[in-house]
Amino acid sequence: MTVKEIFDTMEYGPAPESAREALAWIAERDRQFGLYVGGKMTAPGDLFDSRNPATGEVLAQVTQATSDDVDAAVSAARRAQRKWAALSGHERAKYLYALARLVQKHSRLFAVLETLDNGKPIRESRDIDIPLVARHFYYHAGMAQLQDAELPDREALGVCGQIIPWNFPLLMLSWKIAPAIAMGNTVVLKPAEYTSLTALLFAQICDEAGLPKGVVNIVTGDGRVGEAIVTHEDIDKIAFTGSTEVGRVIRRETAGSGKSLTLELGGKSPYIVFDDADLDSAVEGLVDAIWFNQGQVCCAGSRLIVQEGIADRFYAKLRARMDKLRMGDPLDKSIDVGAVVDPVQHKRITELVDAGAGDGELYQAPCPIPTPGCFYPPTLITGLSSASMLMQEEIFGPVLVATTFRTPTEAVEIANNTRYGLAATVWSENVNLTLDIAPKLAAGVVWVNGTNMFDAAAGFGGVRESGFGREGGWEGLHAYTKPRGKSQPLKPIAAFPAPKEATVGALDRTAKFYIGGKQARPDGGYSKAVWSKQGALLGHVGIANRKDIRNAVEAAHTAAGWSKTTGHLRAQILYYIGENLSARADEFAARIDAMMGGRNGSKEVEAAVSRLFTYAAWADKYDGAAKPIPMRGVALAMNEPVGVIGGFCPDDAPLLGLVSLMAPAIAMGNRVVLAASEPFPLAATDFYQVLDTSDVPAGVVNIVTGSHAELASPLAGHLGVDAVWAQSGSDVSALVEIESAGNLKRTWVNNAQARDWFGAAGEGREFLAQATEVKTIWVPYGE
Numbered sequence: 001m002t003v004k005e006i007f008d009t010m011e012y013g014p015a016p017e018s019a020r021e022a023l024a025w026i027a028e029r030d031r032q033f034g035l036y037v038g039g040k041m042t043a044p045g046d047l048f049d050s051r052n053p054a055t056g057e058v059l060a061q062v063t064q065a066t067s068d069d070v071d072a073a074v075s076a077a078r079r080a081q082r083k084w085a086a087l088s089g090h091e092r093a094k095y096l097y098a099l100a101r102l103v104q105k106h107s108r109l110f111a112v113l114e115t116l117d118n119g120k121p122i123r124e125s126r127d128i129d130i131p132l133v134a135r136h137f138y139y140h141a142g143m144a145q146l147q148d149a150e151l152p153d154r155e156a157l158g159v160c161g162q163i164i165p166w167n168f169p170l171l172m173l174s175w176k177i178a179p180a181i182a183m184g185n186t187v188v189l190k191p192a193e194y195t196s197l198t199a200l201l202f203a204q205i206c207d208e209a210g211l212p213k214g215v216v217n218i219v220t221g222d223g224r225v226g227e228a229i230v231t232h233e234d235i236d237k238i239a240f241t242g243s244t245e246v247g248r249v250i251r252r253e254t255a256g257s258g259k260s261l262t263l264e265l266g267g268k269s270p271y272i273v274f275d276d277a278d279l280d281s282a283v284e285g286l287v288d289a290i291w292f293n294q295g296q297v298c299c300a301g302s303r304l305i306v307q308e309g310i311a312d313r314f315y316a317k318l319r320a321r322m323d324k325l326r327m328g329d330p331l332d333k334s335i336d337v338g339a340v341v342d343p344v345q346h347k348r349i350t351e352l353v354d355a356g357a358g359d360g361e362l363y364q365a366p367c368p369i370p371t372p373g374c375f376y377p378p379t380l381i382t383g384l385s386s387a388s389m390l391m392q393e394e395i396f397g398p399v400l401v402a403t404t405f406r407t408p409t410e411a412v413e414i415a416n417n418t419r420y421g422l423a424a425t426v427w428s429e430n431v432n433l434t435l436d437i438a439p440k441l442a443a444g445v446v447w448v449n450g451t452n453m454f455d456a457a458a459g460f461g462g463v464r465e466s467g468f469g470r471e472g473g474w475e476g477l478h479a480y481t482k483p484r485g486k487s488q489p490l491k492p493i494a495a496f497p498a499p500k501e502a503t504v505g506a507l508d509r510t511a512k513f514y515i516g517g518k519q520a521r522p523d524g525g526y527s528k529a530v531w532s533k534q535g536a537l538l539g540h541v542g543i544a545n546r547k548d549i550r551n552a553v554e555a556a557h558t559a560a561g562w563s564k565t566t567g568h569l570r571a572q573i574l575y576y577i578g579e580n581l582s583a584r585a586d587e588f589a590a591r592i593d594a595m596m597g598g599r600n601g602s603k604e605v606e607a608a609v610s611r612l613f614t615y616a617a618w619a620d621k622y623d624g625a626a627k628p629i630p631m632r633g634v635a636l637a638m639n640e641p642v643g644v645i646g647g648f649c650p651d652d653a654p655l656l657g658l659v660s661l662m663a664p665a666i667a668m669g670n671r672v673v674l675a676a677s678e679p680f681p682l683a684a685t686d687f688y689q690v691l692d693t694s695d696v697p698a699g700v701v702n703i704v705t706g707s708h709a710e711l712a713s714p715l716a717g718h719l720g721v722d723a724v725w726a727q728s729g730s731d732v733s734a735l736v737e738i739e740s741a742g743n744l745k746r747t748w749v750n751n752a753q754a755r756d757w758f759g760a761a762g763e764g765r766e767f768l769a770q771a772t773e774v775k776t777i778w779v780p781y782g783e
Contacts, residue, residue: 012326015333017122022112023059025201031060033196035069035220036203038076039213045069048222050197053119053374054330054339062196065219070188070228073217077159077186078234080214085156085184089147096144096182098209100137103130103174106205110198114170115330117197119339119374120293122331132454133174135630136472139456140178143477147183154481156184157260158236161229164199165242166192166341167296167396173199175471176239178456181215183480185237188217190229194342196220230254237261237480241298244394244420244465244744251741256734258751262469262479263744264298264461266394267422269443270415271301271451274408275310277427281449283317286400287336289425289451291325291378294340295398298466299423301451303391304402305414311404315382322365325378329370337367337398340374349376349397356390357381360401386414394420408437416442419743421464425451431779438777439640444470447778450633457627458635458776463722468746473627473637475774483766487753493651493729495679496597499535510540511685513548513705516555517698519688522706523547530682533597541681544706546714549673552702553720556644556671559699563641563669567620570667574619576694578612581605581687588686592655595680607758608659614763615663622668622768633780639772641669642746643722646715648708648736651729653757654680658687658703660757661725664767666700673702673715678730681705708732712739719743725770726750746770 006013034042047061063069084092103110110133111126118125160180164172169191180187191199199218206216219225226246230238230253237260240250244266254261271289273282289301306314330338340346353362360383369375379399384391390401405411415424424443426434431448438446444462447453454460459470469479510527512519522542530538542548562570581588582605589601627635645665650657654677665672676684684703691701704711712732716724716739723746726736733749740747748770755761 012334016329017112017331017333019112019116019331021109022116025109025113026060026197033060033062033200033220035063035065035073036200036206036216036218037069037073038217039207039211041203048193050117050194052116053341054370056372059116060197062220065221065225067228069219070225070232073188073219074159074232074234076214077188077217080212081156081158081186084181084186084212084215087184089144092182092184093141093145095209095211096137096141096178099205099211100134100141102205102208103134103137106201107134110170110201112331113201114198115338117195118166118169119330119341121335121338123333124293129168129171132456133170136174136178136456140182143179144182151477151481153484155484157480157482158185159234160185160187160237160239160480161232161235162187162189162239163226163229163242164189164191166195167293167298169195170198170202172241173202177216179471179476180239180480183477185480186215188219188229188235190219190221190225193220193222235259239479240264247467248741248744251744252738255737256751260479260482262471263467264469264471265465265467265744266420267298267300267462267466268303268392268394268418268420269299269301269423269425270303270305270441271425272411272415272427272437273304273306273310273314274428274430274433275307276429278429279310279314279317282427283314283321285425285427285449285451286318287321287325290400291337291398292452294338294376296341296345296396297452299445299452301425302395302400304400305405305411306402307411308404308406315380315402318380319363322363322378322380325365325367327365327367327369327375327377337378340376340397343374345396346374346376349395349399352390352393352395353379353381353399356388359388359390360384386417392418408433412437412440419465420462422462422466423447435777435779439638439775443775444773445776445778448780450778450780453631453778455627455629455635457629458778459637459774460776463773465744467744470774475637478769483761487755490729490731490750490752490754493679496531496533498529498531501535503534503536505537511542511682511705513542513544513552514685514688514691514701514703515548515552516558516702517696520548520551523551530595532594536594538594539682541685541705544675544704544711548704549711549714549718552673552704553644553718555699555702556673557720559671559697562666562671562697562700563643565669570669571616571619573695574612574616574663574667577690577696578609578616580690580693581612582609584690585609588655588683591686592680592683595654595682603758604653604656608656611656611659611763612663615667618664618768619667622772627776631780632782633778636777636779638775638777639668640775642771642773643670644720645670645672645723645725645771646718646721647672647674647725648712648728648732649674649677649684650727650755650757651677651679654683655687656757656762657727658684660762660767661727662701664771668768668771670771671700673704673721675708675711675715675728676703676705678708678728709735712736716740716745716747717742721745723747723770727755
């Protein structure tokens with residue numbers, strides 16, 4: 001095409017980016033790559049091909065790591081970790097700063113290599129991915145610098161196993177490695193099988209930065225390598241980004257191991273357009289939402305939900321914009337849509353569309369499809385119902401599915417009608433409307449009048465089956481740190497046995513459950529006696545079963561309005577609970593002493609009253625933040641309740657332990673289902689009398705008694721429960737984590753380690769963080 005023809009037609013001319021330097025870098029290494037272990041590249045082992053998805057040509061051959069290779073990498077990381085963590089934050093900051101600068105110095109090489117290996121347009125890797133990689137290392141260099149002063153009570157976890165996907169190979173590497181090493185951890189990272197080359201280039205700049213040997217280790221290969229990392233006994237944390245199905249497997253594989261876990265999984269993100277939106281801007285935003293990176297984005301705006309009155313006009317504008325999209329060589333700077341990463345992914349996209357497109361109206365952009373290569377045309381399917389398969393299943397390709405709504409309430413219902421909860425987009429010129437809708441959406445990130453905005457300062461992560469944990473910001477650092485100090489193993493506590501000669505009072509006293517604000521008899525009709533040390537019968541408590549758990553969870557869901565109350569109101573009610581408990585302090589103290597055979601009852605009641613006052617104080621003071629993102633806008637990190645939390649209360653502090661779980665949870669707007677101390681349950685069943693006189697709405701607090709081991713499965717496996725806290729005297733941690741995989745709920749377990757419920761470890765920000773989800777709402781501003 002000549003310059004004159006370009007001016008006459010107003011067509012984009014080709015603007016090819018040279019691949020010469022990237023191909024030369026590959027050729028210098030004989031097109032074969034080993035692993036990066038202990039600061040050195042190993043000799044190549046068994047090799048597999050890494051191909052350019054735009055041409056099908058083999059770029060290089062990469063080593064298939066073995067379990068022995070993973071062992072070597074973990075050993076190198078373990079040897080390096082103690083010295084690395086012992087460095088001052090300032091010393092580690094200098095290394096992260098050096099990595100950031102080297103990413104910038106090699107930015108063109110990284111960008112071209114990423115496009116060759118992944119198939120994404122060079123404009124995206126050059127202008128989005130690589131600058132964000134450098135930003136993450138700069139940002140976390142600052143976090144390392146501030147660690148000693150700002151996080152004095154937290155320390156590194158140890159060795160982190162990290163498994164990243166193929167859609168953003170280098171960017172996901174930076175999201176994982178930067179916070180991990182900033183906090184003093186060492187890492188063993190597995191890049192995706194399809195896209196390992198930029199990770200191996202990153203290994204080179206680790207050497208150029210002088211990073212101590214073993215701090216970063218990179219092992220390549222297929223899923224067997226990931227499995228070896230997940231199951232390795234000497235790894236302290238697993239961070240995984242990938243499919244929900246694999247995330248579920250990892251949750252089960254790591255259950256009971258004590259490994260910390262962060263999962264960033266799939267999504268089916270809604271893109272909501274109201275009738276007062278700037279439609280042209282919303283269309284352009286939609287191009288970025290779904291055809292950015294060929295739709296291979298976990299938070300892609302793949303579900304278009306448009307207000308009915310403007311739907312036809314919006315679809316017409318969207319189809320006209322699709323007609324102008326350009327597909328072709330990803331190294332051409334004028335290209336909008338590049339290649340899908342691999343024939344396997346191309347086949348999956350094709351099969352899903354073929355299976356589900358008949359439910360609606362299919363439109364595909366008329367752009368020529370290059371051959372050879374893995375190219376799939378930008379696709380729009382309208383007229384679907386919210387229950388249609390394509391509206392529910394993650395396609396992970398350049399396919400947009402659409403439906404309509406009439407009212408804001410209906411928009412929220414459709415948006416939340418999915419098992420996922422990663423991201424959402426809302427378009428409206430009415431900011432009041434957008435900020436009313438955003439908190440109602442089940443998503444970890446919400447973009448207002450924009451999409452796919454990311455920054456190292458703003459936490460990113462999902463809820464529901466999109467995973468748990470956050471990456472980025474202060475909240476992301478908690479995933480790579482733990483409270484300082486060593487814990488002690490729990491000592492099992494048994495209830496006092498029935499005596500040979502019992503002392504029984506004249507009146508029967510049978511405690512019931514507390515469900516939905518009322519006393520409830522056990523469904524199974526079984527009870528057990530509670531005896532004092534001296535052999536006196538203190539009373540009977542019910543033995544809960546699966547149906548009792550079901551009833552308690554249903555009652556908790558009827559109290560959903562509690563999450564919408566103000567912190568001020570929740571604080572008042574917590575104060576009331578404390579006040580009423582204090583009025584009956586002597587009675588509760590005597591009960592605790594009788595059950596436990598000690599004299600610490602008064603101390604425990606006093607600590608419980610104080611703890612209620614502590615969380616009453618926190619109820620309206622656990623603040624969010626406006627993140628300092630590098631754009632005209634704000635990213636609001638808002639603390640939201642998790643939802644329904646199941647809790648297994650500790651045995652050694654039957655009243656204080658229950659209050660220590662209940663109070664932070666309800667202070668943050670959650671509802672709870674609590675299994676009382678197993679050997680000493682009467683403190684809990686007495687406590688619900690206090691709740692009855694303290695204006696606690698029905699269903700906010702539900703209390704059952706019985707065997708924690710038998711209740712762990714129905715409570716942790718219930719799909720209506722959003723998180724489980726297992727602080728039990730029984731070792732139910734593994735069972736809770738296994739059962740939680742059903743809907744990938746959050747868990748907080750003690751792994752049979754003791755906690756000082758009377759000390760600083762028994763309260764504070766750790767409990768508040770467990771009781772909240774951080775939702776990041778991006779609000780750009782300006783004309």
